[in-house]
Amino acid sequence: MGEILLRVTGLVAGYATPVAGPLGFELRRGEILGFAGPNGAGKSTLLKALWGGVRVFGGKVEKAPGLAISHQAQGFDDLRGVPLTGRELLRLTGATPDGLPPWLAGRLDQRLDRLSGGQLQFLRLWACLAAPADLVLLDEPTNNLDRAGVAFLADWLGRAHSGQGIVIVSHDHGLIDGVCTRVVEVGA
Amino acid sequence: MSFDLLFDPLFRVPFFTGLLLAALLPPIGMYLRLRNEWLAALAFAQMASAGALLAMVTGWPMLAGGALAALLAALAKGLMARAGAGAYASMMLLAWGGGVLLVANHPLAEQAGHALFDGQLYFTGEGHLLAAGVACAVVVPLLAWLSKPLLLGRLFPEFYRARGRDARPRLMLFDLLAGLAVALATISLGVMAAFALVFVPPLIAYRFAASWRAGLVLSSVIGMGGYCVSFAASLGFDQPFGPVCAVLLVMLSVMSSVNSDRM
Numbered sequence: 001m002g003e004i005l006l007r008v009t010g011l012v013a014g015y016a017t018p019v020a021g022p023l024g025f026e027l028r029r030g031e032i033l034g035f036a037g038p039n040g041a042g043k044s045t046l047l048k049a050l051w052g053g054v055r056v057f058g059g060k061v062e063k064a065p066g067l068a069i070s071h072q073a074q075g076f077d078d079l080r081g082v083p084l085t086g087r088e089l090l091r092l093t094g095a096t097p098d099g100l101p102p103w104l105a106g107r108l109d110q111r112l113d114r115l116s117g118g119q120l121q122f123l124r125l126w127a128c129l130a131a132p133a134d135l136v137l138l139d140e141p142t143n144n145l146d147r148a149g150v151a152f153l154a155d156w157l158g159r160a161h162s163g164q165g166i167v168i169v170s171h172d173h174g175l176i177d178g179v180c181t182r183v184v185e186v187g188a
Numbered sequence: 189m190s191f192d193l194l195f196d197p198l199f200r201v202p203f204f205t206g207l208l209l210a211a212l213l214p215p216i217g218m219y220l221r222l223r224n225e226w227l228a229a230l231a232f233a234q235m236a237s238a239g240a241l242l243a244m245v246t247g248w249p250m251l252a253g254g255a256l257a258a259l260l261a262a263l264a265k266g267l268m269a270r271a272g273a274g275a276y277a278s279m280m281l282l283a284w285g286g287g288v289l290l291v292a293n294h295p296l297a298e299q300a301g302h303a304l305f306d307g308q309l310y311f312t313g314e315g316h317l318l319a320a321g322v323a324c325a326v327v328v329p330l331l332a333w334l335s336k337p338l339l340l341g342r343l344f345p346e347f348y349r350a351r352g353r354d355a356r357p358r359l360m361l362f363d364l365l366a367g368l369a370v371a372l373a374t375i376s377l378g379v380m381a382a383f384a385l386v387f388v389p390p391l392i393a394y395r396f397a398a399s400w401r402a403g404l405v406l407s408s409v410i411g412m413g414g415y416c417v418s419f420a421a422s423l424g425f426d427q428p429f430g431p432v433c434a435v436l437l438v439m440l441s442v443m444s445s446v447n448s449d450r451m
Contacts, residue, residue, distance in 0.1 A: 083396075
């Protein structure tokens with residue numbers, strides 16, 4: 001078993017008021033943890049609470065010293081008209097283009113606004129997945145992905161990733177069941 | 189109509205001062221546009237003009253007054269980040285009102301006010317050229333250093349926070365640099381010419397550039413090209429520089445827009 005990256009106990013998080021939790025779990029390097037639960041249970045809020053993106057009302061999030069976190073958030077700012085290429089996007093987060101699917105690897109020098117919605121979403125996801133990080137947090141990673149993108153992501157996550165810990169929030173039960181080494185239920 | 193003045197040594201210093209600023213302002217505009225903050229440039233320019241006029245009537249150098257006012261505006265912008273366009277509009281109204289009242293009530297301010305509002309580049313001296321050279325030498329490397337946090341701020345706003353780092357000091361530094369560069373351009377070129385050079389070249393570069401890096405270069409080239417044509421036209425036709433520069437750049441933008449729609 002890998003070293004412990006995260007130890008979460010009794011985590012209650014929200015915005016003006018608490019909206020999610022309590023939640024507790026441990027995550028080790030090499031594990032892929034899925035958050036399961038109904039809509040409105042606060043899965044995305046708890047995911048953000050792991051890096052301090054929302055207010056923590058109770059409980060503790062203990063991180064391994066020097067833990068580098070990469071977070072893929074839901075939604076994407078409209079990039080129409082911004083002259084940025086895929087290669088420049090990956091360079092920003094330090095993500096390597098090695099391992100990209102062939103249908104995207106050949107388009108890295110195109111502007112982002114010349115890519116399809118599915119290609120852009122996958123590239124954005126890849127910029128977080130392949131960035132130098134100990135812990136990768138994925139919030140609905142299959143949203144807006146086409147079938148080829150979902151299949152490639154599931155295959156990539158399904159291979160051993162001993163160097164990182166990954167936490168996934170997804171409505172896609174197939175993805176959660178197929179790639180997660182453990183699932184944590186988040187109550188409504 | 190005479191273009192002989194173009195070769196008059198008297199106009200060399202103003203020409204090169206403006207050329208340096210025309211190369212510098214568009215890349216700053218690229219980042220302001222990226223952050224949907226291009227209106228801030230007009231607020232900085234208006235504040236700089238009001239600050240320069242206030243400095244003049246109180247016996248201080250105009251350049252220092254303009255730079256200080258724009259720095260205060262940049263600081264206020266950083267502190268009122270959530271206010272967005274509303275904060276810029278308030279700054280513009282305040283600066284415009286203050287500037288016009290100074291011009292109306294102080295004989296010394298009247299001529300300088302017209303030069304700032306009309307954009308009379310030909311009054312710039314060696315001090316302006318030196319300041320423009322220093323601004324280029326300082327801003328260009330700092331802009332290259334700030335590029336990554338500025339781009340990440342738009343594309344992955346949570347990138348630094350998730351890693352326990354705070355990007356705000358660097359974003360604030362960009363605001364200060366933008367404020368200083370626009371202030372210097374406002375004192376040298378006039379309010380609207382400075383704003384046109386921040387706003388229009390990036391508008392065109394965003395349409396045509398193949399990458400971000402190419403966009404920075406293209407915007408700078410468009411800025412310098414537009415500036416040179418404006419300088420020659422305003423001298424040749426004996427017109428104030430500011431309006432000629434603004435009109436020519438906007439015409440270029442409209443023509444490129446028609447061209448890009450056909451592509």
